[in-house]
Amino acid sequence: MKDAIETEKCGELTIKIFYDQDCSNPREDEHRSFLGKILYGKRSRYILGDEAVEAEEIDRIIKDTKTYIHLPVYAYIHSGVRLSTGPFGCPWDSGMSGIIYVERAEAEKEFGKLTEKNLAQVLMCLEGEVEEYSSYLEGQCYGFVIENKHGIHLDSCWGFIGDIKYCLEEARSLAKVHNKPLKGKKLNVCPDEKCGGVLQWKRAALVAYDISPKGVVSKERIKTKLQMQDRQILECIKCHKTNETDHELSKVADKLKFEAKKAS
Numbered sequence: 001m002k003d004a005i006e007t008e009k010c011g012e013l014t015i016k017i018f019y020d021q022d023c024s025n026p027r028e029d030e031h032r033s034f035l036g037k038i039l040y041g042k043r044s045r046y047i048l049g050d051e052a053v054e055a056e057e058i059d060r061i062i063k064d065t066k067t068y069i070h071l072p073v074y075a076y077i078h079s080g081v082r083l084s085t086g087p088f089g090c091p092w093d094s095g096m097s098g099i100i101y102v103e104r105a106e107a108e109k110e111f112g113k114l115t116e117k118n119l120a121q122v123l124m125c126l127e128g129e130v131e132e133y134s135s136y137l138e139g140q141c142y143g144f145v146i147e148n149k150h151g152i153h154l155d156s157c158w159g160f161i162g163d164i165k166y167c168l169e170e171a172r173s174l175a176k177v178h179n180k181p182l183k184g185k186k187l188n189v190c191p192d193e194k195c196g197g198v199l200q201w202k203r204a205a206l207v208a209y210d211i212s213p214k215g216v217v218s219k220e221r222i223k224t225k226l227q228m229q230d231r232q233i234l235e236c237i238k239c240h241k242t243n244e245t246d247h248e249l250s251k252v253a254d255k256l257k258f259e260a261k262k263a264s
Contacts, residue, residue: 011179015171016145020158023141027133035110036126038073038133040098048075048083048097061101070101071126083134085127100126135162144171146178154178155201177201190236191248197238199252
């Protein structure tokens with residue numbers, strides 16, 4: 001793993017932000033659905049959208065305003081690729097690469113009757129999809145690791161695309177759970193007195209879910225439409241019992257989550 005690009009102390013824990021070198025193309029994520037489809041010219045040497053088509057097909061959709069809603073997509077290619085729904089300033093390394101479009105009927109299913117306000121939301125959503133894909137192409141993909149004071153890995157999450165602040169905010173939120181001071185009984189010790197091992201949170205699975213209510217769209221919500229959530233279990237590092245297999249450990253996990261919720 002390469003060096004962290006950003007490090008932050010959170011109590012006794014350390015948050016490290018890294019570039020996600022293995023981030024998958026968001027447009028190919030089977031867990032996600034997109035309003036628009038990005039078309040680009042077949043003559044391009046680069047992959048600049050969802051599908052490469054002939055210029056005639058792009059022109060046909062642009063002209064058929066009764067059936068489709070579209071925005072132009074511009075590409076700036078110079079030591080990398082950037083996309084935008086507005087033109088770039090450089091006339092030599094940039095130009096219109098294609099469009100992002102949606103059928104009006106599909107847009108109405110999502111937003112209702114296409115009033116001026118709802119149409120603006122549709123266009124904002126299309127713009128947000130191009131912005132996210134551009135961030136992916138530019139390598140603005142991040143992940144975080146949370147370590148204790150001994151440098152031991154406690155948790156991590158990857159696949160954040162766009163502004164690095166979303167990755168950092170999620171890391172801070174998760175660090176609070178690990179960092180919460182324990183009161184009364186030592187909840188960080190295995191409830192089995194014969195064991196006495198230390199308990200730690202362990203990532204059990206990664207679940208993708210859509211947090212955008214139907215018909216409610218904003219720029220902030222578009223960028224965080226898909227969040228990755230860790231389903232975590234509490235495990236004893238000595239006897240390897242977890243709160244999913246041991247009743248006493250389950251009660252400890254519930255207490256820890258309650259304490260963390262009060263602190264947030």
